[in-house]
Amino acid sequence: MFSNGDVYLGYFKGTLPHIKGKYTWSDGTVYEGDWETGKMTGKGNIIWPSQAKYDGEFSGGYLHGFGTYIGSDGSVYKGSWKMNFQHGIGRKQYPNSDVYDGCWKEGVRDGSGTYAWNNGDRYLGNWKKGKMSGRGVMKWFNGDLFDGFWSKGFRHGTGFYRFSDGSYYFGTWTKGLKDGPGTLYPAGSMRRSKHNLEGLERKRKKQLSHVSKETEESVKTKRGVSDKFSSRFLRRSITLSHKSTPLGDGGHSNSARENLSHERSCDISNSIHDRQTEWTDDMKVVYEREYIQGVLMKERVRNMSTLSRKGDYRFKFGKEVRSYSCMDIFDGQRSNYLILDLQLGIRYTVGKIAPVPMREIRSCDFGEQARIRMYFPSKGSKLTPPHQSMDFYWKDYCPMVFRKLRELFKLDAAEYMMSICGGDGLRELSSPGKSGSFFYISHDDKFVIKTLKPYELKVLLKMLPHYYDHVRAHDNTLITKFFGMHSIGLGHRKKVHFVVTGNIFCTELRIHRRYDLKGSTHGRFTHKDDIDESTTLKDLDLTYEFYMDRSLRESLVSQLSLDIAFLESLQIIDYSLLLGLHFRAPEHLKSLLEPSDSLNNHERTNETSVDGVISEGKFLIPPKGLLLVTHEPTSVSTIPGPHIRGSTLKAYSIGGKEADLLLPGTGRLRVQLGVNMPAQASHKLTQDETDTSEVELFEVYDVILYLGIIDVLQEYNLEKKLESTFKSLKYDPMSISAAEPKIYSKRFLSLIERIFLLHP
Structure with a gap:
């Protein structure tokens, strides 16, 4: 019995509990199990005054390893622990009978996992900081299904929504609301071709197997979990249907909002369809639509017979970007080293000139001879680190000028390097023009990196002194902001030139339309069939x-x-x-999408009242x-x-x-x-x-x-x-x-x- 009222019964090492014993604290907490020099280490069980219980592994006095925790609220967690936090693979049943089975990080859901709600909703996919984020599949109890991207518990990005009546909507979402272009396939239209339907199912299963494979790989990388538990988790995760709703973020409201939007959209579609007297019931139609924050703004009705098989299923997730893809650059050779070379070079150059005291720009700082040249062998050197790419030569043109330009644009050197050279890497964008250039964008969307042709490099070097003076004279110039110009060469092979610029569309708002305007008209149009969100x-x-x-x-x-x-x-x-262009939906129309009192209360109406004005399927309010x-x-x-x-x-x-x-x-x-x-x-x-x-x-x-x-x-x-x-x-x-x-x-x-x- 200790002076503070604690009681210990067991083995000692000197005056410290050791090997095995039972320790009772003065507040009523009781631990019985293994000890090591006064610390709970090994296997044991502990009961707190709140009647919460833990039975499992300890290390250094912490819940650490594999164990089962029963909370005072009735929740049960069985899985991995790290320093008193749920960390690794585990399964938790909540007091309301919801169940999460998957990866944890420092006490919150993070990684691949499955969440099953007590009402039958289920989700299989990725999580981040306790919210559904990344790729995932959600199936609601009423039969609706969404397969696509999520952010902070809401549908956010590309995906498709399958309604319980068999209709499909392919499109984009922002914070849980349809936002941008999409296509609605009414019930039955997807059965037009058995071949196409089977292709869609194969694609869906392939996507699900990819998610399951990610889950399996994440399981294999975790430590401290028994093979029996891992196998049980995998079987459960892979066999569960693809499903979910955001915890604490109004997930069921999202489902209701989606259904209500679908019903009201159908009203508009029906009113449009009624006016097409030349159509027959045998002809299948699809609706190409555009939404802004959940409000339908534009609709185009198309005959299914005019759509090609490729057009029916042309939807591809993440069409805008392809991470770490290869490029045919060096004499047709497939190379996935270019991004790594670029990051290594920029990190070296910016770090090299950072300690140099700031000074006024001189005439000798301009021109092709004002450059830093460095050789990067793959095994490393005294000045360069070893890397996984092939040997390459690096040139940084006019480094002092571009450092001054970055300063004028209030760009911190550390921020610049972290954006381009950070662990999240760069993403490749498809070229929007006929130049044949390749485009990359930083993970935070702040910078665009474009390949230059040799004559473009010469033009930029020639105009740089004048550009520098123009930027100094005009704080708000709208001309492209240049932050750096570089070249990469592989021995005798041809060089690749790059320029780093600012991204005009770096904003948290969705850009619904993009235009490249020259003032000329010859050939300056886009075929409607080629238009999507990234066009x-x-x-x-x-x-x-x-x-x-x-x-x-x-x-x-x-x-x-x-x-x-x-x-x-x-x-x-x-x-x-x-x-x-970022379009804003009027607030009084967005209010129409608020969830009704009952999840199942989605009555169809042919007329909608907004601010006391009745419109028949078409909103006329400015x-x-x-x-x-x-x-x-x-x-x-x-x-x-x-x-x-x-x-x-x-x-x-x-x-x-x-x-x-x-x-x-x-x-x-x-x-x-x-x-x-x-x-x-x-x-x-x-x-x-x-x-x-x-x-x-x-x-x-x-x-x-x-x-x-x-x-x-x-x-x-x-x-x-x-x-x-x-x-x-x-x-x-x-x-x-x-x-x-x-x-x-x-x-x-x-x-x-x-x-x-x-x-x-």
């Missing part, structure tokens, strides 16, 4: 005019005029305005407008755009004061030139939309604009002069892209003034 559209595809606040428009047009004049002075053509508020940097936290300098823009509508954009569910966004710029998009009816099979549900939209000038490395050289002369003989000289710099800049500025208008 960058062209001039003739733009069917909107944007009405802006007076001060915001003046600032935009003024800076674009300065940038265009700068490019004209350097004889640059073929540049584009990259424009991204948006309320985006809310601009006075910028308060000292008292309110705002979210700035990446790599943006200068002061917040002033808005005429709030008395000429600096403005923030207030978005429900997002917070305050700092309004800057080219970033977070609010506008109203007025839709212009196109020839295709005169066909009643395509319906635009709004004429005016609230939008947030993201824009910048890209592709600024094409000089008006002899080749372009010949191209301009030849094409002018066949087409209207004003419609072709290859035009003399003065004509090109004048036409480009005319485009800007034509699409960005003053708010009435």
Whole structure:
């Protein structure tokens, strides 16, 4: 018996409990089991005053190893522990009879696992910090199923939703709501081809086996779990259906919201279908739709007979990006080393010049001879680390200039290296143009890395002194932000040149439309069948005019005029305005998607009442407008755009004061030139939309604009002069892209003034 009232009965080593014994604390906690020099180590069981119990392995006084914990609330966990935390593989049954079977990390669900709700909902997939995140499959008790990507417990990204009636929706989601383009296949339409249906099932099973394989691999990598327990976990995980709902995040509300959205969408579809008197009941149709935060904005009805077999199942998860893919670069050889070489080189270069004191840029810092050259053998050297790639040569052009540019754009060197060279790596993007260049994007979406052709490298080196002066003189320039220029070579093989730029579309908001606008018209359109969420559209595809606040428009047009004049002075053509649109669904329409009092209360109606106005299947109510508020940097936290300098823009509508954009569910966004710029998009009816099979549900939209000038490395050289002369003989000289710099800049500025208008 100790002086503090604790009691121990068992073996000792000196004055410390050792080997085996029973220890009773003064508060009523009791442990009986193995000891090692005064620490609970080995196997034992402990009972707390709350009647919670643990029976299993200990180490150094901690729950550590494999064991079973029964909580005072009736929950039961059986699995791996680490330092008193559930960590590794384990199965937990909650007080309400929910069951989670899978991976844990420091006490929360993290990794691959299966969650079964007591009402029959089930989920199989990936978790992060206790929430469904990553790829996963959810099946609700009513028969609905979702297979796709999740984030923080909500559907987020690409996926498909199968309704219990047999209809399918392929599309994208944001925070649990449909957001972006998608296709609805009504019940029965997927049975049009037995071959296609079987192909879909094979694809689904392959995806599920991939998830199960990931689970199996994660199980094999965990330690301290018996083979018997691992086998039982695997059998349960693989055989359970693909299912789930977010714990504590309104998962059942999500299901209700999805079903309610589906029902109301069907009302609109039915009203459209009724107007197509020339159709027969035997003809199968699909609905190509576009949603904004759960609100249906546009619909196009298509006959199944016009869709190819490839078109029926052209949906591919993660079509925008392919992580760590190979490229045919070095004489046709497949190489997956390029990303690693790039990361090693940037890490070396930035680290090498970081200690050098800052100084003014000199003329000798420019030009092809201003470079750092280094050899990276795979086995390593005194200056370079060993690596898994092949031997390569690295060049970093004008390092002092680009370091100064990164400083001007308020970019920290450590942040720059972590974004590009961090463990999450780079993702490959498909090229949006005809240049044949390869594009990579950093894992945090802040930087885009593009391969350069040799002549583009020379143009950038030639224009760099002028570009540097222009950036210093104009804080808010909208010309591409350059952060570094590099080359990689493998011995006698050809070199690959890269440039690192800022990503114009780095935002937490979904970019619903992307446009590459030049001001020319010849060939500047995209076939409808080729359009998906990742498609960058062209001039003739733009069917909107944007009405802006007076001060915001003046600032935009003024800076674009300065940038265009700068490019004209350097004889640059073929540049584009990259424009991204984030549409905002009106709040009073989003309220229609709130879950009803009963999960099963989804009555179909042919009329919907909104703010006292009745519309028959088509919403005619204009948006309320985006809310601009006075910028308060000292008292309110705002979210700035990446790599943006200068002061917040002033808005005429709030008395000429600096403005923030207030978005429900997002917070305050700092309004800057080219970033977070609010506008109203007025839709212009196109020839295709005169066909009643395509319906635009709004004429005016609230939008947030993201824009910048890209592709600024094409000089008006002899080749372009010949191209301009030849094409002018066949087409209207004003419609072709290859035009003399003065004509090109004048036409480009005319485009800007034509699409960005003053708010009435």
